[in-house]
Amino acid sequence: MKKISKYISFILPLFLALACVEEYALDALPPTEADANFTFQPTEENDNIVRFTADGDFFMMNWDLGNGQTAEGKVATGTYPLAGTYTVTLTIFSAGGSVSTSREVVIAETDPLLLDRPIYNMLTGGASAVEGKTWKVDASRSAHFGVGPNPVGAAGNFPEWYQAAPFEKEGSGMYTDRYTFFLDGFGFRMETNGFVYLNANQGGSFPGAFDPGVGDLSAPYTAPDNLRWSLVETEGALPELTISNGGFIGYFAGGRTYQIVRLEENELFLRFVDQSNTELAWYVRLIPEDFDPGAEPEPEPEPEPQNPDVSFTLDDLVGNGRKVWTLKPAAGAFGVGPNPGSDEWFPTGVDVSGERACLFNDLYIFNSNGEYEYDAQGDVYGEPYLGISNACQPESSLAGTAGAAWASGTHAFSFTPGTPTELPKITVTGTGAFIVLPKAYNGGEYEAGPPRENESVTYDVIGYDETTEELTITIRVASTSIYWTFVLIPVND
CATH class of the missing domain: 2.40.128 (Lipocalin)
Known part of the structure; x- marks a missing residue:
């Protein structure tokens, strides 16, 4: 026989003997104020820290400690830095309903240490x-x-x-x-x-x-x-x-x-x-x-790249005339943070390629004739600024929305080689042209579509591994430090 829950405060002894109980009896009596009685006393550490103890034991016991604090359970502790009278209320819940009991707690002296x-x-x-x-x-x-x-x-x-x-x-x-x-x-x-x-x-x-x-x-x-x-x-x-x-x-x-x-x-x-x-x-x-804020010491300027850590050329971008890139399905490949390469704010080191598979299958294609293609592979990750709800869904959902221009399409691109003081840059141009994240542009993010006509968006190349061909790009989307960073890898077209 299953053990009878202590949550039931009233039930016939004869019924206990004859049946197993899994749910509260429909005719259970409501609790009384006496059932919600409680005692209290100062703790040993401080007279202004008070411990409250309920007389009974019910499946739900909620405390309002009269000082802005709340608590749950049979025992609760309240802190009262200021002298005064506080009304403490215990509410209990049983099979038959709920009831509350209140008592006043008088704190004789203010304790500056608690403040x-x-x-x-x-x-x-x-x-x-x-x-x-x-x-x-x-x-x-x-x-x-x-x-x-x-x-x-x-x-x-x-x-x-x-x-x-x-x-x-x-x-x-x-x-x-x-x-x-x-x-x-x-x-x-x-x-x-x-x-x-x-x-x-x-x-x-x-x-x-x-x-x-x-x-x-x-x-x-x-x-x-x-x-x-x-x-x-x-x-x-x-x-x-x-x-x-x-x-x-x-x-x-x-x-x-x-x-x-x-x-x-x-x-x-x-x-x-x-x-x-x-x-x-x-x-x-x-x-x-x-x-x-303007009176604060100016933050240390970001060190100028000394160019060798980012050796990336137009040939690396377009390959033998046409090169297809996609997001790397791994942690750190898609995120936003206060610095280039950071995903401190999202997704904080988590691999989201599984839950956003429709984003990680997108293709970004660069051709030696200056043509840039975006291929969503039939699905997109929706967000309200696109005119569709959050989730992976068919690319056809964009049809007729303010975000339709961000669907698969062909645009133009240009490449700026790096120098001893400047990172290499990739710029895509066209209405709805972007790499990875439609809403991100230089200095801002779209709150709603459509995108501005014939817009150019520039991404800094902050890393390239010649062995694995992993390409890391970033875009600053605010006057303060907010950067989206993406890691791309080549795929067989």
Whole structure:
């Protein structure tokens, strides 16, 4: 007989004796408030760190610790740096329903040591910052705002599907809003300067919402006073920052909880899930209000190539008059990162040739007469900017879409030999001409088709192995350091 689950809080002893139970009885009684009783006491390490223990044991037990923290299970621990009274609630679930019990926890004294944490100090400026620390969206930086998949894709916590260009959302309200975090009382102040930027699906919640001309909506909004912030750190997960009801940061997509991807003295990079489409995660990057990125020391210039490591010629590219190339089916052959040759942001060392087989079978053909051919081999890897959804699908899906010009076709190319200070370059020219990734062009990425007419796209040759004939090319797609890199190998035509 299978062991009866402890999840069932009420069941007839006679029924236990006569039958094996695999599911909850339909007539199970709901739990009572007494079933959700709990006790609590300070831990030995600190009176402001409190351990809570439920009297019972149920299959689901959720805690609201009254300080912005939540927990699950029979035992939970809450940290309370500030003196005050906190309402702690335990909700239990049984076969018959759920019930909650709340108790007040009084913290007698503030513990400054619990407040002196690096993550608090970075966010608020620390105890000495009486006026708090004010942040603004880093409008001058590429990818200060963008969107990617939820759950996180192979690219990690990066807006791989769309990255805003510098000042792209000027006029939306995003760049004029300010966000101040105070350590004292965990206060939060949101200064909207008249209006805010929000997802188009949230317009119904903001009277007077209007089209700012840069996508989505803006709306007049004054944030309430006495807002608060809370922060929860869970082992193995990104810290979660929550703003109390009525406040938000940067761009409103329905929620007020943000994962902190990166927090440094002069950078706050947040990720948050779109509440109207939970398959999307938005990203926003902020800097302190008084921080001037231009005042920072200039980064060290990239060393000029000393040309011998990249000995690549036109004959290497076209062979005996016609040479066919394809992506190498291996890790590192397709990716994006902060430097040429890097795939730090996507796919972070993972071989994606299996899941994107329709990309790794594409052919890139160079002819000695200056003709360049792209052959998709009948299928493409779809993305929204092409006018089709993410996934491998027939190339015929592009017909009639804004991305149709990126289908198989013939274009022109030119080759620039390397010099002691310049890398060799391959340039493809034509409406929809590209190598490997249609959306990438010099200094940007298409958000939607069609491509510009008769566009030229230039790729730097950063590596060539004369023995294996592996060819590594890269393209910079932003004024800051964002590079796509591809490794090509020749195939028999």
